[in-house]
Amino acid sequence: NAGVTQTPKFRILKIGQSMTLQCTQDMNHNYMYWYRQDPGMGLKLIYYSVGAGITDKGEVPNGYNVSRSTTEDFPLRLELAAPSQTSVYFCASSYEGVGNIQYFGAGTRLSVL
Amino acid sequence: AQSVTQLDSHVSVSEGTPVLLRCNYSSSYSPSLFWYVQHPNKGLQLLLKYTSAATLVKGINGFEAEFKKSETSFHLTKPSAHMSDAAEYFCVVSVFSGSARQLTFGSGTQLTVLP
Numbered sequence: 001n002a003g004v005t006q007t008p009k010f011r012i013l014k015i016g017q018s019m020t021l022q023c024t025q026d027m028n029h030n031y032m033y034w035y036r037q038d039p040g041m042g043l044k045l046i047y048y049s050v051g052a053g054i055t056d057k058g059e060v061p062n063g064y065n066v067s068r069s070t071t072e073d074f075p076l077r078l079e080l081a082a083p084s085q086t087s088v089y090f091c092a093s094s095y096e097g098v099g100n101i102q103y104f105g106a107g108t109r110l111s112v113l
Numbered sequence: 114a115q116s117v118t119q120l121d122s123h124v125s126v127s128e129g130t131p132v133l134l135r136c137n138y139s140s141s142y143s144p145s146l147f148w149y150v151q152h153p154n155k156g157l158q159l160l161l162k163y164t165s166a167a168t169l170v171k172g173i174n175g176f177e178a179e180f181k182k183s184e185t186s187f188h189l190t191k192p193s194a195h196m197s198d199a200a201e202y203f204c205v206v207s208v209f210s211g212s213a214r215q216l217t218f219g220s221g222t223q224l225t226v227l228p
Contacts, residue, residue, distance in 0.1 A: 004156075033216075040122075040220065040221070041220055041221070042117075042203055042205075042218030042219050042220050042221055043157075043203070043216075043218045044218075045215060045216070048215070058215070090156060090157065092157075100145060100207050100216075101147075101159055101162060102159075102216060103159075104149075104156040104157040104158075105156050106154075106155060106156040107154075107155075107156055
């Protein structure tokens with residue numbers, strides 16, 4: 001199993017550009033999550049989804065959008081990139097149940113210059 | 114609301130000596146607690162989890178953690194450090210918020226293992 005796959009691994013954007021970070025999982029998990037990790041910090045939740053067609057905001061949603069049209073895919077959209085969005089982005093997925101173990105992708109390192 | 118405090122941002126140990134990474138939490142409800150490890154330029158990997166069963170939890174690679182409700186602590190230990198243990202470790206609390214169980218991460222502890 002591939003688990004959670006994120007693309008691209010690295011990206012440099014200019015201020016005001018837009019891009020989509022891709023995330024796909026092959027574990028048939030109903031829950032999916034997007035986090036950002038700033039240097040020296042823990043992860044902060046951006047958006048999450050409890051199933052296809054259902055999304056909700058996390059702790060730091062401003063400047064981002066998501067959609068969930070299939071169980072497998074949960075793309076994260078940056079519409080007008082700003083330097084404050086320079087970060088490492090992690091996608092995760094889980095079953096909902098006891099313990100709620102989240103499985104993480106390898107991350108996308110994004111720089112906005 | 115829940116929160117997690119990792120008491121040390123950096124810990125250095127010599128290879129073969131014990132490891133102790135400290136974590137305190139606060140939560141209004143009975144939490145699930147986790148330790149994740151992140152090796153450089155890698156995603157996060159689950160080390161172990163506590164979900165209200167046994168208070169002493171065994172994880173992968175020889176790591177253990179003990180849930181102490183009276184002290185609101187969930188410290189991570191390993192009897193003998195190995196060079197491959199050098200990584201960043203995150204203590205995480207999980208509670209229901211909104212429509213999903215959400216994770217709150219500590220700020221991380223960087224473990225250095227000296228030869």
